[in-house]
Amino acid sequence: MSVKKENVSISNPFLTSGYISAEYFCDREEETKTLTRLLTNGNNVALISPRRMGKTGLIRHCFAQDKITRKYYTFVVDIYATKNLCDFVYELGRQIVNTLKPRGKKALEKFIDIVKSLRTGISFDVQGVPSWNVELGNIQTPSLTLDEIFAYIEQADKPCLIAIDEFQSISYYPEKNVEATLRTYVQQCNNAHFIFSGSQRSMMGSMFTSAARPFYQSVSVMNLGAIAENKYAAFIKHHFEKNDRRIADDSIHATYEMFDGVTWYIQKAMNYAYSITDKGDAFYIEQLNSVIDSIVEENSDIYKNLLFMLTPAQKQLLIAIGKEKTASAITGRHFIKKYSLASASSVQKAVAALMDKQIVTNEQGVYEVYDRFLSMWLRKNL
Numbered sequence: 001m002s003v004k005k006e007n008v009s010i011s012n013p014f015l016t017s018g019y020i021s022a023e024y025f026c027d028r029e030e031e032t033k034t035l036t037r038l039l040t041n042g043n044n045v046a047l048i049s050p051r052r053m054g055k056t057g058l059i060r061h062c063f064a065q066d067k068i069t070r071k072y073y074t075f076v077v078d079i080y081a082t083k084n085l086c087d088f089v090y091e092l093g094r095q096i097v098n099t100l101k102p103r104g105k106k107a108l109e110k111f112i113d114i115v116k117s118l119r120t121g122i123s124f125d126v127q128g129v130p131s132w133n134v135e136l137g138n139i140q141t142p143s144l145t146l147d148e149i150f151a152y153i154e155q156a157d158k159p160c161l162i163a164i165d166e167f168q169s170i171s172y173y174p175e176k177n178v179e180a181t182l183r184t185y186v187q188q189c190n191n192a193h194f195i196f197s198g199s200q201r202s203m204m205g206s207m208f209t210s211a212a213r214p215f216y217q218s219v220s221v222m223n224l225g226a227i228a229e230n231k232y233a234a235f236i237k238h239h240f241e242k243n244d245r246r247i248a249d250d251s252i253h254a255t256y257e258m259f260d261g262v263t264w265y266i267q268k269a270m271n272y273a274y275s276i277t278d279k280g281d282a283f284y285i286e287q288l289n290s291v292i293d294s295i296v297e298e299n300s301d302i303y304k305n306l307l308f309m310l311t312p313a314q315k316q317l318l319i320a321i322g323k324e325k326t327a328s329a330i331t332g333r334h335f336i337k338k339y340s341l342a343s344a345s346s347v348q349k350a351v352a353a354l355m356d357k358q359i360v361t362n363e364q365g366v367y368e369v370y371d372r373f374l375s376m377w378l379r380k381n382l
């Protein structure tokens, strides 16, 4: 049976991507309140957490509230795949146009009126339905288009809330001063407030807490932690029971511990557990290990591929870190000997590459394989 809610019909209440509505969103009540209070009181926010903790979800949940949708235009711009200022401007423009689209021709006309450099790329069909045909090549002077977009934001008929997701990406842009330029726009903008969210903790952290960086002290920093276990347990049981299924606390507790409360892994495990539990039945803790094994196994081809793309030294180091779960002093003699690695300098080079590819994370000298399922797969298979 599928679950019906607000005209959406879904087959499993544990989402593993995206956001539907509050019904499928666990807790985050305090975080939502804080974020809303900051934004609606004139602050800009840096939202930071480890990967897959729920930043994007929290932004969507916050923006979905009635009190927000009534008063503001909200835009979520994901810049993960952007490589330079031109890509950034393109994404920002595209998101704004997509969001304004359902609001009709009038809302968009104002945009086209002000953002002259994108005008040729936006057209209306006979019914007045707009489409975005801008190509990257159309943006000849990104700084000019950026200036126009901010001019639009300033004059929009409602105040705007703009989330720039995966914000750490801008630090890889080849152009100098992007951080400083954006900060200037953001600070001069009276009609919009911003969320800068990102996951590479050290990178995001240094952008907002280092006195030498442009964004220093110009935003409120919010660190997003794990959802409390009792809240998660209530949410999981609610959805099992609502659909005539049962799950006991022991299974939930074991899952929460296994993944240190990181949201996406718990969602993934519960999605699977729910999917193998028939109506009228219960999920038992004895089934948990085989659920996790199955999820890991499903990713096997991806993981093999990933290893294939690495150099021998990177591969060897990844396996070593995976086996340790959390590894420190990886350039030390003991670690190098234990895993027959070549030398401290080759480990240093390899770990830099693995971190760059976001396969391995480093928190205060402790290295971990970022994908917990990959880490499990490495321990099991290699």
Ligand SMILES: Nc1ncnc2c1ncn2[C@@H]1O[C@H](COP(=O)(O)OP(=O)(O)OP(=O)(O)O)[C@@H](O)[C@H]1O
Pocket (backbone or CB within 6 Å): 015, 016, 017, 018, 019, 024, 025, 026, 027, 028, 049, 050, 051, 052, 053, 054, 055, 056, 057, 058, 199, 227, 263, 264, 267
């Ligand atoms: N409060 C929540 N309740 C239920 N599911 C959630 C919640 N928050 C996030 N999720 C789910 O967990 C997954 C990860 O969340 P999300 O994408 O928001 O994390 P993120 O921190 O933005 O990750 P990344 O660093 O990879 O961008 C998604 O599938 C999302 O649907």
Ligand SMILES: [Mg+2]
Pocket (backbone or CB within 6 Å): 055, 056, 057, 165
């Ligand atoms: Mg995200």
